[in-house]
Amino acid sequence: MPNGARQAVSFKDVTLGYHRHPAVHHLTGSLDKGALTAIIGANGSGKSTLMKGITGMLKPMSGEIHIAPGETIAYLPQQSELDRHFPARVVDLVAMGLWNKRGLIGRHTGADRARIVAALETVGLSGFERRGIDTLSGGQLQRVLFARVLVQDASLILLDEPFSAIDAKTLSDLVDLITRWQEEGRTVAVVVHDLDLVRAHFPMAMLLARRLVAWDETRKVLAPRNLEQARDFQETWDEAAPWCHDDDHDPQGGIPHQHGADAEADRIAGNAP
Numbered sequence: 001m002p003n004g005a006r007q008a009v010s011f012k013d014v015t016l017g018y019h020r021h022p023a024v025h026h027l028t029g030s031l032d033k034g035a036l037t038a039i040i041g042a043n044g045s046g047k048s049t050l051m052k053g054i055t056g057m058l059k060p061m062s063g064e065i066h067i068a069p070g071e072t073i074a075y076l077p078q079q080s081e082l083d084r085h086f087p088a089r090v091v092d093l094v095a096m097g098l099w100n101k102r103g104l105i106g107r108h109t110g111a112d113r114a115r116i117v118a119a120l121e122t123v124g125l126s127g128f129e130r131r132g133i134d135t136l137s138g139g140q141l142q143r144v145l146f147a148r149v150l151v152q153d154a155s156l157i158l159l160d161e162p163f164s165a166i167d168a169k170t171l172s173d174l175v176d177l178i179t180r181w182q183e184e185g186r187t188v189a190v191v192v193h194d195l196d197l198v199r200a201h202f203p204m205a206m207l208l209a210r211r212l213v214a215w216d217e218t219r220k221v222l223a224p225r226n227l228e229q230a231r232d233f234q235e236t237w238d239e240a241a242p243w244c245h246d247d248d249h250d251p252q253g254g255i256p257h258q259h260g261a262d263a264e265a266d267r268i269a270g271n272a273p
Contacts, residue, residue, distance in 0.1 A: 015027075025046075034187055040206070204221075
């Protein structure tokens with residue numbers, strides 16, 4: 001598991017979830033600055049939840065997430081979270097990457113417009129500025145979203161399933177761009193489902209099954225014993241359970257316990273296990 005002085009993000013016994021239902025349990029570790037990490041695991045294993053926890057969109061039920069001073073974050077959510085019928089042009093969507101510098105209704109400078117044009121050229125969409133986003137294919141939309149990340153010029157880049165529903169050429173181009181970001185010294189974490197893609201392009205990997213199974217060099221994380229353990233853990237968790245198990249080896253052998261406000265209320269009432 002990564003650690004050391006050059007940490008971009010650190011987790012200290014972090015549990016994240018929704019409405020009393022933990023989705024990521026007792027995560028401890030760190031994303032080192034400049035690392036390129038694939039976040040892998042089955043559907044429902046907590047990958048997207050972790051991304052939202054890092055961005056601050058979701059507060060931990062317990063534990064702490066620490067972002068190193070000076071780190072700036074660019075977050076690309078899943079396409080399913082975007083409203084593709086919103087009446088916006090490509091240039092408008094890319095320009096949203098500048099909101100932290102100009103505000104949502106701030107005027108863009110000539111330099112801003114040049115950055116937008118350059119970003120679209122980088123992702124292979126020169127001349128698409130005035131196209132409506134509702135006219136784009138899945139691959140074209142993902143390229144536009146990567147252009148939005150480009151103009152943010154962030155040191156920490158979080159991408160949630162950026163390779164879903166895109167063609168092979170777009171996949172290759174976006175992987176090249178991600179690799180370039182790492183070569184520039186940026187920290188990049190990507191939710192990925194294709195393990196062959198992970199083996200080929202990601203030096204580090206984090207395997208989740210609602211709890212951390214392995215976090216190390218990719219070849220070590222993808223060892224058969226880890227994949228089997230992840231499958232066993234994932235099958236054990238009850239999707240509706242408000243509890244989690246604090247045991248490093250056997251999720252059925254720990255003591256069930258709650259987190260956050262509900263746990264505090266139970267302690268006050270004397271109902272906590």
